Amino acid sequence: MKKRILVMNGQKIIQSETTAGKWTNDRVDKAGSLKPNIYNIYLAKEANLKSNSIGTIIHADEKKVYQQVGRELLMHDIKKFDKVPDVGSVQSISYDESTGKIKISPASVTNNRKLSR
Secondary structure, three states, X not given: OOEEEEEEOOEEEEEEEOHXXXXXXXXXXXXXXXXXXXXXXXXXEEOOOOOOEEEEEEEEOOXXXXXXXXXXXXXXXXXXXXXXXXXXXXXXXXXXXXXXXXXXXXXXXXXXXXXXX
């Protein structure tokens, strides 16, 4: 079943696709610090266990934590977190191979673009 997150007007709407491509609202919450956008979490890829990912936490459900890294959405297994990060927070997520758990730490997203003249 396809799921997406719709953020607009300070609201976060969780939707599921039904037959014939129609979307139905499952739940409505406060958006918090999430930016207005349509987040197609059904397109999320499994996170690479060997690399560190820095990005905004978009959503957490009973199985996965979804993180936006650049334009890409990654999903992490929720069972590997000691504490689930807050939705809307920017986190650095890395896997600790010795414990099999996820280490999270606050991070900031920077834009390294330079203006050209």
